[in-house]
Amino acid sequence: xxxxxxxxxxxxxxxxxxxxxxxxxxxxxxxxxxxxxxxxxxxxxxxxxxxxxxxxxxxxxxxxxxxxxxxxxxxxxxxxxxxxxxxxxxxxxxxxxxxxxxxxxxxxxxxxxxxxxxxx
Amino acid sequence: xxxxxxxxxxxxxxxxxxxxxxxxxxxxxxxxxxxxxxxxxxxxxxxxxxxxxxxxxxxxxxxxxxxxxxxxxxxxxxxxxxxxxxxxxxxxxxxxxxxxxxxxxxxxxxxxxxxxxxxxxxxxxxxxxxxxxxxxxxxxxxxxxxxxxxxxxxxxxxxxxxxxxxxxxxxxxxxxxxxxxxxxxxxxxxxxxxxxxxxxxxxxxxxxxxxxxxxxxxxxxxxxxxxxxxxxxxxxxxxxxxxxxxxxxxxxxxxxxxxxxxxxxxxxxxxxxxxxxxxxxxxxxx
Numbered sequence: 001x002x003x004x005x006x007x008x009x010x011x012x013x014x015x016x017x018x019x020x021x022x023x024x025x026x027x028x029x030x031x032x033x034x035x036x037x038x039x040x041x042x043x044x045x046x047x048x049x050x051x052x053x054x055x056x057x058x059x060x061x062x063x064x065x066x067x068x069x070x071x072x073x074x075x076x077x078x079x080x081x082x083x084x085x086x087x088x089x090x091x092x093x094x095x096x097x098x099x100x101x102x103x104x105x106x107x108x109x110x111x112x113x114x115x116x117x118x119x120x
Numbered sequence: 121x122x123x124x125x126x127x128x129x130x131x132x133x134x135x136x137x138x139x140x141x142x143x144x145x146x147x148x149x150x151x152x153x154x155x156x157x158x159x160x161x162x163x164x165x166x167x168x169x170x171x172x173x174x175x176x177x178x179x180x181x182x183x184x185x186x187x188x189x190x191x192x193x194x195x196x197x198x199x200x201x202x203x204x205x206x207x208x209x210x211x212x213x214x215x216x217x218x219x220x221x222x223x224x225x226x227x228x229x230x231x232x233x234x235x236x237x238x239x240x241x242x243x244x245x246x247x248x249x250x251x252x253x254x255x256x257x258x259x260x261x262x263x264x265x266x267x268x269x270x271x272x273x274x275x276x277x278x279x280x281x282x283x284x285x286x287x288x289x290x291x292x293x294x295x296x297x298x299x300x301x302x303x304x305x306x307x308x309x310x311x312x313x314x315x316x317x318x319x320x321x322x323x324x325x326x327x328x329x330x331x332x333x334x335x336x337x338x339x340x341x342x343x344x345x346x347x348x349x350x351x352x353x354x355x356x357x358x359x360x361x362x363x364x365x366x367x368x369x370x371x372x373x374x375x376x377x378x379x380x381x382x383x384x385x386x387x388x389x390x391x392x393x394x395x396x397x398x399x400x401x402x403x404x405x406x
Contacts, residue, residue, distance in 0.1 A: 050200030050215055057194070057203055075212055083205035 001031040003102060004064040005095045010038055012096040018070025021051035027095055028062060037062070052076030052117075059085065068098050074113040089114050121397040122280040124299035126323075128315025130286035132305045133335035133359070136369060138283040139164040140376040140386045141393075148248045150278050154267045154295035155285040156239060156254035163372045167244035167251060175254075175269045176235035177218045182209045186230035193222035193231065214261060239266045241273065250278075264294040271298075279397075288315075288322045296323065300400045301393070302330040303356065308340035313347055320353065329396075331356040333389065357389045 006023035007014045017023040022045055028037040039062050044051040052072070056079035059067060066086040080087055088107040092098045101107050125138045139161055142151045153159040180193075180202060189207040194200075201215035202222050209222075213236055223231040239256040254270040256263050271294075274280050284295035296302050302323050306316040316332065323330045331354035334344055338361040348355050359365075359382065368378035376383040 050212075053200040053203055053212060053215070056205070057200075060205060075215075078212075079203055079205045079210065082210055 001065050002037075002063055003029045003031060003099070004039075004059050004062070004067045005029065005098060006067075006069040007095050009095070011036070012094070012099065014095055016068070016070065016090070016092060016095050016098050018091075020067070020069045020072045020076055021047075021053075021055045023055070023069070026055075026059060026062070026064070028064060029095075029099060050075070053079055056080050056083075056085075066102075068102055068107065071115040072110065072113055073115050073117045075117055077110070077113040121300040121400050122274065122282065122298065123301045123303060123393060124282040124284055124296040124328075125303045125305060126284040126292055126296050126319060127286055127305045128288055128317070128319035129306065129311050132286075132307045132312060133333070134283055134286070134305050135160060135164070136335070136365065136375055137303065137305050137333060137386070137389070138281055140374055140382070141390060142249050142281050143374055143376055144383075144386055144390050145279060145281075146248070148250070148278050150250045150252060150273075150275060150280045152270055152274070152280065152282045153251070153253035154270055154282055154291070156256045156263050156266050156270070156291070157285065159242075159253040159255055161251060161253060161283060162242070162244065164374055165246040165249065165251060167246045169244065171243045173241045173243070174237055175239050175241055175266055176237050177216075177265045178220065178233035179213045179216050179218065179236045180211050180222050180231045181234050182211060183230045183232065184208045186228045187226075188228055188230075190227060192225045192227060196221050196225050217262065218265065238262075241266075241270055243273070263291045267291055267294040271295075288318045292319075293322065293326065296328060297326060299328055301396055302328050303333055303389075303393075304330055305333045305335055306344055307336045308334055308338075308342070308344045310340075310343070312340070313344050316344060317347065320351065329400075330354075331392075334358045336361040356392055357385055359385050 005027045006017040007027050008017050008024045026039040044054050053075050056076045060083050068088045072087050087110040089110050090098050125134050127134050153161040187208045189204050191204045193202045194204050199215045201212050238260045242253045244251050252273050254266045285291045304319050306312040333356050337358045364379045365375045368375040
């Protein structure tokens with residue numbers, strides 16, 4: 001079971017990035033081994049559009065089973081839910097706090113996107 | 121000849137120039153409203169019967185029984201419009217640019233296309249003017265396909281005036297591309313100058329002949345004129361600021377019918393354009 005967190009940092013003490021599609025990277029935490037894996041999302045930072053869709057696909061390829069982030073838009077949510085990846089929204093500040101809340105069962109499972117898609 | 125009327129900045133007088141110029145043409149003319157997000161030329165021209173046509177674009181549809189999730193489609197798509205979350209490809213129609221690539225690369229032949237509505241085209245007539253307007257549906261974010269559909273209705277045998285949307289992005293490029301001449305309407309303000317420079321860069325990149333109309337002369341300074349001299353750009357016309365023009369516009373009235381001086385200005389512009397059209401035709405023949 002691997003849980004993905006959006007972050008700009010490289011370890012559990014790093015801040016949780018509230019963005020999903022344009023988060024600099026994902027921290028994958030293995031619930032079984034406690035191992036950490038970092039996955040870059042850099043190619044999406046300057047994407048004109050479809051960053052959420054691409055980021056969701058990156059997570060699927062990395063084998064994530066759940067995502068903990070600030071906000072997840074409708075298209076990314078559609079891709080993740082089609083693949084059976086659980087999405088949790090939180091406003092907690094760091095990956096460590098979010099992980100503790102996840103383990104304690106305090107995070108609420110999102111049943112839809114919590115922000116609108118954007119066009120610019 | 122196809123003449124496109126564009127501007128960097130919005131609200132400089134594109135529509136005013138377009139409808140009044142159209143009104144002064146004597147022969148048959150096509151007037152195209154390519155500002156498909158907010159078409160408004162019909163407000164100034166009393167038209168009779170309106171003929172409406174629904175415009176669609178092809179969007180992929182995946183046969184879930186045939187798709188084996190190989191990702192050939194999602195690897196090809198530059199716009200993330202088709203993705204394979206698990207076993208079967210998922211389409212995001214709003215991201216699709218209708219290139220048909222996914223259908224071509226699918227080894228399972230699991231992808232077909234269906235037509236999806238993006239807007240309508242309205243055709244009407246007023247005197248010798250044939251008005252063709254695009255109107256995009258609410259929620260459709262990619263407007264160039266509808267603008268291309270409007271431009272497909274061009275009759276090359278006629279004079280054509282195109283009213284482009286403001287700005288310098290894809291909808292404007294789509295509107296002005298292929299025009300024999302582009303009129304850039306601006307105003308003598310810092311905003312007008314800034315956006316004019318962007319528009320000039322755009323038409324130069326597209327390799328189009330162009331000139332500038334400066335509207336509301338007197339409200340700002342001389343920097344637009346200085347810029348045009350420095351860049352060796354033709355100033356086709358300067359229209360003095362006149363409240364009566366704005367008042368006519370606000371009533372949906374043609375300014376050339378309400379303000380004689382304005383009619384005179386537009387006549388001068390029309391003559392200049394007719395000379396250019398002759399040169400253009402000569403250039404084409406040689």
